[in-house]
Amino acid sequence: MTVQTDMTADIGEILLTEEEIAAKVAELGSQIGADYADRRLTLVSVLKGSLPFMADLMRAIPVPVRIDLMEVSSYGGTTTESSGLVRILKDLSATIEGEEVLIVEDIIDTGLTLNYLVRYLRGKNPRSLRICTLLDKPARRLVDIPVDYVGFTIPDQFVVGYGLDYGEYYRNLRFVGVLRPEVYTGVG
Numbered sequence: 598m599t600v601q602t603d604m605t606a607d608i609g610e611i612l613l614t615e616e617e618i619a620a621k622v623a624e625l626g627s628q629i630g631a632d633y634a635d636r637r638l639t640l641v642s643v644l645k646g647s648l649p650f651m652a653d654l655m656r657a658i659p660v661p662v663r664i665d666l667m668e669v670s671s672y673g674g675t676t677t678e679s680s681g682l683v684r685i686l687k688d689l690s691a692t693i694e695g696e697e698v699l700i701v702e703d704i705i706d707t708g709l710t711l712n713y714l715v716r717y718l719r720g721k722n723p724r725s726l727r728i729c730t731l732l733d734k735p736a737r738r739l740v741d742i743p744v745d746y747v748g749f750t751i752p753d754q755f756v757v758g759y760g761l762d763y764g765e766y767y768r769n770l771r772f773v774g775v776l777r778p779e780v781y782t783g784v785g
């Protein structure tokens with residue numbers, strides 16, 4: 598694959614601007630703060646895609662939080678399709694038994710990753726387990742996952758930026774954009 602040095606040249610359309618994302622993150626943070634008032638919360642970020650969202654969201658939540666990081670893999674290489682295979686590349690570093698846990702994701706697509714993760718984390722006996730995702734792409738769902746906090750529901754387009762990648766690139770874009778199809782089909 599070839600990534601232009603001007604990454605924005607590979608973007609067909611900006612779906613969510615930096616300002617729209619920031620406003621939504623602030624709104625989610627307040628809502629989570631109200632729901633967990635007088636409680637402490639453990640945020641479990643699912644790397645790598647959720648990294649910018651996690652960094653911004655944790656600072657928008659006005660209750661004490663501790664953070665932990667997991668890395669799982671559901672997509673292989675540069676493919677835009679989910680393989681359905683979920684592997685744990687990095688596990689939690691602390692126990693979550695008896696804790697209020699909120700999973701922080703960048704996107705829910707087929708739901709296979711979260712389906713696996715929820716079962717895995719439930720097995721560790723947290724006091725509560727909820728899910729927060731910045732993006733939800735319901736058109737591609739294969740398993741039903743109840744999601745507690747959703748930033749934006751988006752159409753079935755291949756999006757990159759604000760953590761989301763194609764072939765590990767584009768994560769550092771400040772916005773979420775639709776990748777031009779010729780970038781991943783190699784045509785054009």
Ligand code: PRP
Pocket residue numbers: 643644645646647669670671672679702703704705706707708709710711761762
């Ligand atoms: C992406 C995303 C979710 C998952 C969603 O992660 O961050 O974890 O795919 O897809 P699903 O609902 O179809 O399972 P990916 O495996 O691409 O890793 P990354 O976060 O490192 O980019």
